[in-house]
Amino acid sequence: MFITFEGVDGSGKSTQARLLAEHLRGDGRDVVATREPGGTELGERVREILLGGDAVSPWTEAALFAAARAQLVAEVIRPALDRGADVVCDRYIDSSLAYQGLARGLGVERVLELNLLVIGGRLPDRTFLLLVPLDQAAVRRGSNPDRIEREGDEFVARVDGAYRELAGIFAQRIVTVDATQPPQEVAELIRGHIRDLS
Numbered sequence: 001m002f003i004t005f006e007g008v009d010g011s012g013k014s015t016q017a018r019l020l021a022e023h024l025r026g027d028g029r030d031v032v033a034t035r036e037p038g039g040t041e042l043g044e045r046v047r048e049i050l051l052g053g054d055a056v057s058p059w060t061e062a063a064l065f066a067a068a069r070a071q072l073v074a075e076v077i078r079p080a081l082d083r084g085a086d087v088v089c090d091r092y093i094d095s096s097l098a099y100q101g102l103a104r105g106l107g108v109e110r111v112l113e114l115n116l117l118v119i120g121g122r123l124p125d126r127t128f129l130l131l132v133p134l135d136q137a138a139v140r141r142g143s144n145p146d147r148i149e150r151e152g153d154e155f156v157a158r159v160d161g162a163y164r165e166l167a168g169i170f171a172q173r174i175v176t177v178d179a180t181q182p183p184q185e186v187a188e189l190i191r192g193h194i195r196d197l198s
């Protein structure tokens with residue numbers, strides 16, 4: 001299985017990705033947990049460029065996220081899936097569709113096309129989109145924002161709207177999860193969906 005987690009910063013997706021990976025390992029499954037941007041040495045370097053202080057044009061941003069993703073697929077995701085492991089990834093293609101395609105206005109179709117090329121068409125089997133009220137996400141985000149987080153409330157609201165739109169477009173793949181509940185309850189809900197899948 002290839003599972004991804006998505007949501008605005010502070011939605012709790014990293015916690016849920018970790019809890020799911022731990023649960024699957026507990027079941028004796030071979031699990032590779034990874035994250036974007038990053039997850040490879042090249043990806044971590046791209047991450048520094050992207051989330052550091054300097055201005056980055058929207059298409060540069062989309063291309064760099066895509067480059068990091070291409071490397072992650074080649075180095076980590078594809079080999080893991082090929083040997084039969086499960087892959088749990090914190091952010092993937094939908095982050096680019098939401099942040100660059102919709103919130104930055106580059107267009108979902110064009111960003112999708114770019115990304116499908118670089119990932120060789122390997123979409124996740126399921127994507128969990130964690131939804132929380134934006135004021136709750138802001139509290140969880142805390143005090144050390146990266147360049148994209150510094151865009152402010154209006155941008156976060158656009159990203160949130162973008163994700164909800166994507167959930168409609170990719171209704172077969174994206175499962176929306178009410179992430180306002182305590183983490184263990186959210187995790188149980190997600191495990192329920194996974195049981196139906198495997």
Ligand code: TYD
Binds near residue numbers: 090146
């Ligand atoms: P994030 O998951 O928040 O990293 P961390 O939890 O370590 O801070 O990702 C960093 C930022 O990058 C986040 O604001 C979302 C943004 N992002 C995009 O804009 N497009 C993408 O394709 C990806 C993967 C992330």
